[in-house]
Amino acid sequence: MALKTKVKEYREKAGMKQNELAELVNVRRETIVHLENGRYNPSLKLAMDIAKLFHVNVEELFEFTED
Amino acid sequence: MALKTKVKEYREKAGMKQNELAELVNVRRETIVHLENGRYNPSLKLAMDIAKLFHVNVEELFEFTED
DNA sequence: ACAAAAAGTGAATTATTTATAACTTTATAT
C-alpha cells in the first residue's frame, strides 16, 4: 500500500514552493514534504484540495500500488 | 467542511449491502455507515478504493462543502 | 404479523494523519 504521487511535479510545474503549496491548502510544510516523498495516506480533503488547485482529478495526482 | 457523498446511491445502484461494500474495501460496516450518513473525512485510500469499485472518479463520489 | 436481515447509534479504544519544533542537507544567488 505505497502511495505514488505527482504532487511534486505539478507543484514545480506551477513554480510553487512547498511552503506556498502548504499555505494554500492549509497544512504544514512538513506535511507536503511527507506527502511528496513519503508513503502515507492523506485525508481525502487534503488530496482533493491539492487536486483542485492543480486542476486535475485525484486519480491523476495519486495512485496506490501494491506491497 | 461538510462532506457530501454519493456512496449510498452507487452502492444501492449496484445492489450491494453496506456489509458487502465494507468487505470489498476492507473496512468495517460501521465505517460505511458513518461515511454514507456522517460527515467526516475518510482517508484517500478508502475514498479511492470505493471510487474504483464503482468505476467513477473520486470527485464524482465526494464533494466538500462549506461550514 | 412476525422473523430475519440490514441499517443506524453511541461510546470507548486503537491506529494513523497532521502539527509542532528543532534541527541537517541541498540548492540558489550574489
Added chain:
DNA sequence: ATATAAAGTTATAAATAATTCACTTTTTGT
C-alpha cells in the same frame, strides 16, 4: 565562497479516522 532560501529528517504531541462492541430501529420477505 558564503549567505540565504528551500527541502528533508526525526521525534513527540495532538487531532481524528477507523475499530469494536453492544445495542436499537428500520426494512424486507414469508
